[in-house]
Amino acid sequence: xxxxxxxxxxxxxxxxxxxAMSEPILHHRTSEFGEQFSRALEDLKYVYRTKGxxxxxxxxxxxxxxxxxxxxxxxxxxxLVHQTGAFGERFTKIARAYGLEPVVVDEVWGHAADAExxxxxxxxxxxxxxxxxxxxxxxxxxxxxxxxxxAVVREAQPDALVVVDSISGLGAEELEMDAWGLDVVITGSxxxxxxxxxxxFAALSERAWRAVEAAKLPRFYFDWRTMRRSLPNKxxxxxxxxxxxxxxxxxxxxxxEEGIENVWKRTxxxxxxxxxxVQKMGLSLFAKDPADILxxxxxxxxxxxxxxxxxxxxxxxxxxxxGQLHLDGKIVRxxxxxxxxxxxxxxxxxxxxxxxxxxxx
Amino acid sequence: xxxxxxxxxxxxxxxxxxxAMSEPILHHRTSEFGEQFSRALEDLKYVYRTKGxxxxxxxxxxxxxxxxxxxxxxxxxxxLVHQTGAFGERFTKIARAYGLEPVVVDEVWGHAADAExxxxxxxxxxxxxxxxxxxxxxxxxxxxxxxxxxAVVREAQPDALVVVDSISGLGAEELEMDAWGLDVVITGSxxxxxxxxxxxFAALSERAWRAVEAAKLPRFYFDWRTMRRSLPNKxxxxxxxxxxxxxxxxxxxxxxEEGIENVWKRTxxxxxxxxxxVQKMGLSLFAKDPADILxxxxxxxxxxxxxxxxxxxxxxxxxxxxGQLHLDGKIVRxxxxxxxxxxxxxxxxxxxxxxxxxxxx
Numbered sequence: 060x061x062x063x064x065x066x067x068x069x070x071x072x073x074x075x076x077x078x079a080m081s082e083p084i085l086h087h088r089t090s091e092f093g094e095q096f097s098r099a100l101e102d103l104k105y106v107y108r109t110k111g112x113x114x115x116x117x118x119x120x121x122x123x124x125x126x127x128x129x130x131x132x133x134x135x136x137x138x139l140v141h142q143t144g145a146f147g148e149r150f151t152k153i154a155r156a157y158g159l160e161p162v163v164v165d166e167v168w169g170h171a172a173d174a175e176x177x178x179x180x181x182x183x184x185x186x187x188x189x190x191x192x193x194x195x196x197x198x199x200x201x202x203x204x205x206x207x208x209x210a211v212v213r214e215a216q217p218d219a220l221v222v223v224d225s226i227s228g229l230g231a232e233e234l235e236m237d238a239w240g241l242d243v244v245i246t247g248s249x250x251x252x253x254x255x256x257x258x259x260f261a262a263l264s265e266r267a268w269r270a271v272e273a274a275k276l277p278r279f280y281f282d283w284r285t286m287r288r289s290l291p292n293k294x295x296x297x298x299x300x301x302x303x304x305x306x307x308x309x310x311x312x313x314x315x316e317e318g319i320e321n322v323w324k325r326t327x328x329x330x331x332x333x334x335x336x337v338q339k340m341g342l343s344l345f346a347k348d349p350a351d352i353l354x355x356x357x358x359x360x361x362x363x364x365x366x367x368x369x370x371x372x373x374x375x376x377x378x379x380x381x382g383q384l385h386l387d388g389k390i391v392r393x394x395x396x397x398x399x400x401x402x403x404x405x406x407x408x409x410x411x412x413x414x415x416x417x418x419x420x
Numbered sequence: 421x422x423x424x425x426x427x428x429x430x431x432x433x434x435x436x437x438x439x440a441m442s443e444p445i446l447h448h449r450t451s452e453f454g455e456q457f458s459r460a461l462e463d464l465k466y467v468y469r470t471k472g473x474x475x476x477x478x479x480x481x482x483x484x485x486x487x488x489x490x491x492x493x494x495x496x497x498x499x500l501v502h503q504t505g506a507f508g509e510r511f512t513k514i515a516r517a518y519g520l521e522p523v524v525v526d527e528v529w530g531h532a533a534d535a536e537x538x539x540x541x542x543x544x545x546x547x548x549x550x551x552x553x554x555x556x557x558x559x560x561x562x563x564x565x566x567x568x569x570x571a572v573v574r575e576a577q578p579d580a581l582v583v584v585d586s587i588s589g590l591g592a593e594e595l596e597m598d599a600w601g602l603d604v605v606i607t608g609s610x611x612x613x614x615x616x617x618x619x620x621f622a623a624l625s626e627r628a629w630r631a632v633e634a635a636k637l638p639r640f641y642f643d644w645r646t647m648r649r650s651l652p653n654k655x656x657x658x659x660x661x662x663x664x665x666x667x668x669x670x671x672x673x674x675x676x677e678e679g680i681e682n683v684w685k686r687t688x689x690x691x692x693x694x695x696x697x698v699q700k701m702g703l704s705l706f707a708k709d710p711a712d713i714l715x716x717x718x719x720x721x722x723x724x725x726x727x728x729x730x731x732x733x734x735x736x737x738x739x740x741x742x743g744q745l746h747l748d749g750k751i752v753r754x755x756x757x758x759x760x761x762x763x764x765x766x767x768x769x770x771x772x773x774x775x776x777x778x779x780x781x
Contacts, residue, residue, distance in 0.1 A: 066447045069662055080663065081442045084616055086427045086739045117480050117618050119658040122641045156640040249659060255445055257478050257618050257661030277638065279517040280483045297480040298610060300618030300661060301430055302441065378447045 063377040065407045067197040067227055067353045067394040068250040072306070076254060079309035080302045087301055093293030095308045100290075102311035106229060106252075106319055107244060107262045109236040114286045116259045117300045120226035120247035121149065123259035126281035127191075127222050127245055128153045131267070133275035136188040139164060139180060139219075141172050143203060144196035145383045146224060157276050162187070168386070169355075171348035172203045174211050181215035188270070189220040194228035194244075198383040200346040200355030200392060202232055206239040213240060220267055226250065226259075230314060231326045231352045231396035242267040248303060251322075251352065253310035253397040257303045327351045329395040329404060336408050340416065345390050353394040355382075359415065364388040371410045379407055424738040426768045428558040428588055428714045428755040429611040433667070437615060440670035441663045448662055454654030456669045461651075463672035467590060467613075467680055468605060468623045470597040475647045477620045478661045481587035481608035482510065484620035487642035488552075488583050488604055489514045492628070494636035497549040500525060500541060500580075502533050504564060505557030506744045507585060518637050523548070529747070530716075532709035533564045535572050542576035549631070550581040555589035555605075559744040561707040561716030561753060563593055567600040574601060581628055587611065587620075591675060592687045592713045592757035603628040609664060612683075612713065614671035614758040618664045688712045690756040690765060697769050701777065706751050714755040716743075720776065725749040732771045740768055 064071045085092040096115070103113045116122055128150065132138060139162040140150045154161045164180045166172055172192065181187070190212050195202045209221045220242040225234055229244070230251030236244050242264040249256035261283065263271070271283050279285075285296045314322055330351040334344060337356050345355035358364050365388045368381050382390040393407055425432045446453040457476070464474045477483055489511065493499060500523040501511045515522045525541045527533055533553065542548070551573050556563045570582045581603040586595055590605070591612025597605050603625040610617035622644065624632070632644050640646075646657045675683055691712040695705060698717050706716035719725050726749045729742050741753040754768055 061444050062446070064445065064447060068659060069445050069447060072445055077442045081438045083422050084425065084430050084433055085423070086425060086430060087617070088741075089733065089739065117478070118483070118641065119478050119660065121658040122479070125641045153640045156643070157638045247659070255661065255663040256448070256659045257664060277518045279514045280479065280486045280642075282517070297482040298429060298608070298617045299480065300616065300664065302616040302663070302667075303618060303661065306663075372450065378450065 061376065063403045063406050065393050065399065065403060066378045066380045067392060067396065068247065069256050070250055070253065070394060070397040070399060071403070072255065073253060073310065073313055073398050075313065076306045076310050079305045082305060085301050085305070087299055088294060092301060092304070096295070096304055097293045099304060099308040099311055102315050103260060103262070105315060106311065107236045108234065108238065109262050111236070111263050111265065112287065112290065113260055113262045114283055115295060115299065116281065117257060118259045119256060120245070120259050122281065123226070123245040123247065123261055124149055124224060125153050126261060126283065127243055128157060129274070129276040129278040129281055130271045130283045131189050131220060131222065131243065131274055132159060133273070134158060137162070137184065137186050138189045138191065139184060139187050140191045141177065141193070142166065143170070143172055143193050143199060143201055144168055145198035146196050146226070147193050150191040150224065168199045169201060169346045171201045172208055174207055177208060178211050178215060181212065185216065187216050187219040189222050191222045192224070194223050194225035194234060195232050195350040195352045197227040197353060197392070198386070200350050200353050201348045202228070202350035205234065205241065209240045220270055227352055227396070230322065232350055233323045236262055248307050251396045252307065253313065254307040255303055257300050258307055326395050329399070329401060330354060332401065333393055333395065333404055333408070340408070340412055342415070352396045353392050355390050355392045357390055362415065364391060367391070367414055370414065375410050377407050377410050422737065424764045424767050426754050426760065426764060427739045427741045428753060428757065429608065430617050431611055431614065431755060431758040431760060432764070433616065434614055434671065434674055434759050436674065437667045437671050440666045443666060446662050446666070448660055449655060453662060453665070457656070457660070457665055458654045460665060460669040460672055463676050464621060464623070466676060467672065468597045469595065469599065470623050472597070472624050472626065473648065473651065474621055474623045475644055476656060476660065477642065477647070478618060479620045480617065481606070481620050483642065484587070484606040484608065484622055485510055485585060486514050487622060487644065488606055489518060490635070490637040490639040490642055491632045491644045492550050492581060492583065492604065492635055493520060494634070495519060498523070498545065498547050499550045499552065500545060500548050501552045502538065502554070503527065504531070504533055504554050504560060504562055505529055506559035507557050507587070508554050511552045511585065529560045530562060530707045532562045533569055535568055538569060539572050539576060542573065546577065548577055548580040550583050552583045553585070555584050555586035555595060556593050556711040556713045558588040558714060558753070559747070561711050561714050562709045563589070563711035566595065566602065570601045581631055588713055588757070591683065593711055594684045597623055609668050612757045613668065614674065615668040616664055618661050619668055687756050690760070690762060691715060693762065694754055694756065694765055694769070701769070701773055703776070713757045714753050716751050716753045718751055723776065725752060728752070728775055731775065736771050738768050738771050
């Protein structure tokens, strides 16, 4: 059965990505796999806009988040987590699971990070080892001004590492890792990168590598040092998800063919179109600082969002995401990243309109 | 290009497993995915021969090994690792990465675990929290008598948990989790389970769960408690590798259709055939206690195993594994698990014979 996926990961896959996954499976200690793997990492550097090394993990995005915490920090280290939604909170939970107590700066959901609030928190909490940000938070549909925030960190605490979760942003929303001075940027395969879920990536600056060598939190599977040592052999320390690597290599080829700036522009245009259409329907936007990766839409009072979404999925085979945590049932989220097309968004908007404006149906 | 894979993971995939992966991708918070996911876990209980719960992780097998260490142990805990090859050593390395110093019992590579040696080690080291075993070690091609070893542990230290790495064994070599009294058995998707690499599993006894609740090592992504809490909703805590779950569900359907006892018998017959053919060729077996999952073969002195394997792969498109660590270049390993057929093994043996017996070619 064919579904229209408007969910913010997994996102729909291009046909050639499906095809790449159905090629006969490769063994991971062969030159054929090595070529595919190292080509994917090279193409990721292009997408990240970095000259630094990129590492690959077989894991969900949350695994990459944990890898950032355990590879950069030591017991007793001070860190700050900037939370703009459900995914920011995850960094805090991971740090706590490892015995750390990070400083938390919370934004009202739907608002991007406020530079002045960050500056004040940095002033109040000297000696931070790292500051953790979200690029885009899929739970709220906001985008943070990473260039500006990184500059604030550099000015207030030049030694603090700038660590970014761009699991939902990379490959869809503009990001310039080196130019913006980001030290670590993690991401996942299943959103802007147009591959199935199951692979996660981390890109590191040179000073991030120095922190990794010095960090003392325990780690084995997620140890970035082991991964780096395997890179010259074009391999991973442990058996990787080879079919997903084949898929990811093909999806990155498509991104490179289109050009990353064109991908950003296309995603931004689809987001602008969706925001306009939603407002024409008389609905309001949840995010005050909306991202291009997805549009979060407030549902009218009295509408049961969970029922609405299920009805659309069951009867029309269109998957739209609802709200997370306290937003459950109150908003819907329509994604624009990757292979999602205007026709898909139109189908989703039509399904929404039919149910929210029954007299006009 | 079509390859014959005789490597012990990834192994070749059945055609219907490729097909399952190329179905339109499902969102992981839908009832459609939930049904597929919970069916796979139910079928895994059948393969594990357990009434206990089975958990799924998006990770390599090494991730599942780490999950066993961090979910069962606390700082200062005493544990014993029984090493019969390269993969046994991995448990030791993981435990050390988390600050533990396990007792290590080493067998000569190629020999299965000796019950008397284990009994002596258990006597000498009272108060063990867990004893870690390999079911089959793919680096040496041996199989351990888990039923017997578990009985030795129960007799000597009834409170010690019996933890088994059956990444390469499950679904190919006989294993009776409940009947043999195994507390934790981990495995991976890419060997006997006939799916691509990227998923790992853990099955737990009730007393293993009590240990998990009490354990104090830090964990987040690999936290079994979080995974268990998601089971009633037929979901995973974080975005799983959905295409691999589709593949795994289909592969398990095939195993159930054939019957697990028939799978064991078929694998054993292919292994017996291979051992006989190899010896007819004048070659000797490396393992003194050979497993059914693969046959490790000594190469004649003076043969460069690495060159041999590369030559076979490049010219005949047959992937045979070499030796690991100190066995590199000295042995070859021909796998029998999963979808590997007699015709594949025959092609591999012919390619070997041609190169090792040039006058008979």
